[in-house]
Amino acid sequence: MTTPSVTEQELGVFLTRAGFSLTPAQIAEYREAYGHIATMAARLRRERSHMAEPAHVFGDVFAAPKDTQR
């Protein structure tokens, strides 16, 4: 799998939006890391139903169903 690439100018857009000020040398260092992050971002994207949502749940979010308790 090819690691996605990005230009320093494109990275600069992210950083400007966040209000961060980095030197060109520092921005260049992050190009390699960005490729790994973009690969992980692609892994998040897949077909899901509308019901696959990050819902607020009232009660014990992480409680296992009662029939699974031993």
Next chain:
Amino acid sequence: MSDAIPTIAQAAAAIAAGTLTSLELTEQCLERIAAHDAELHAFVTVTAARARADAEQADAEIRQSGPKGPLHGIPIGLKDIIDTKDILTTCQSAQNSQNVPGADASCAAKLREAGTTLLGKLTTHEFADGGPSFDLPWPPARNPWDTTRFTAGSSSGTGAAVAAGLILGGLGTDTGGSIRGPAALCGIVGLKPTYGRVSRAGVAPAAYSLDHIGPMCWTSEDCAIMLQALAGHDATDPASATTPVTDYRAALNAGVKGLRVGVLRRWHEVDRPVSDAVLAGIEGAIKAYRALGAEIVELSPSPIQDYGAAGFFISTAERGAAYEGMMLRNPEKFGQRYRDRLVFATFVTGTDYVQASRMRRELTQEMLSLLSQVDVVLTAGNPDEAPLIENVPRWENVEKPNFTMPFNLTGLPAVCVPSGFGPNGMPVSIQLAAKPFAEAMLLRVAHAFEMATSWRERRPDLTKLKAAA
């Protein structure tokens, strides 16, 4: 009592029997700190006067009415992102180098109420992420098994201090493995309880929805003792669970006969193949559990890369939100590795975060479904023994998934337990995880492995460390 470093349970028994005082025990720990911490760098701040005062008070109370519990008079340490009243709490960062909190964190207060003696504040990665760093006001902790090697992090000082016997137990925090990673590489037991089991109030956030507080000790029994004092609802922590606390030691010796152990083999054999030594530890655990009467079940989870990706985006975005103010005001006060993480947060879109949260829900349901078939699941704690501290890659946390993040993402309790040694003489570890709030089951299964093997009998050889300057 001999010069051997006792476990908490052993020390508590000796204190209760009157053959050891808290002050004697505390002085032993202070002597080891004086002799070795110049090389181990496990402490940011040693609170010797406080420890002696705590010990004298504990001894007086015990003389008067006996110990109030197994932690009464026991020397401990706290990771330096945990607030302590009137004691410097730095988060290992120049951003916080003068920070002296006005109150104890809830977990610190609970351990104080239990009668512990506080030996000091322990080294961490900056704001609990990103190390090892050599550009912070304090050096990174060193592994007592070999000080040229990494402790893992971010509860690096707690891992080193417990392994070297500078403290008998300590607190770490765990957002992606920061209790279990140092436990694995330093050869101790590290327990990340269920999300919400231990209050996070007064602890600097790393990533809100992934943060956990937990004990790091020499044995599972000691972790049970510490968890007993720590667990419980705290209204000052918005995520604190109301689930009743159980007795974590009651079933510790019940064995594993009839229990089901699920092996997440694809994670450590296919998705991120572990070293021969780590694999031998896992196979040794399977063999031990089978011999003790447990049933071994092969399970098929989603790729560990899925868990890693969802965890990365949630963790990174939440860190960015927590610390963007500092990054905007004083970016030069962060070390490079933590600044890296905050820069990564700018690459995470809102859509990334929501997609990761949707995936998190799917993966949590998957892991609960797998756990409905078994009592615990088993995989690696860390892919290999400790690397040389100079060789930890800068981009490690984006290059490969780790074995610990899945249980931060799902909020499930997990523990790392020593399972042998690698070719460089460094410890390796298995990791066990269980259903929500099933810490008693988890520690019971971990304890059974400890009792069936001899890995808890070997300590780092402190005589190999250089003499104190």
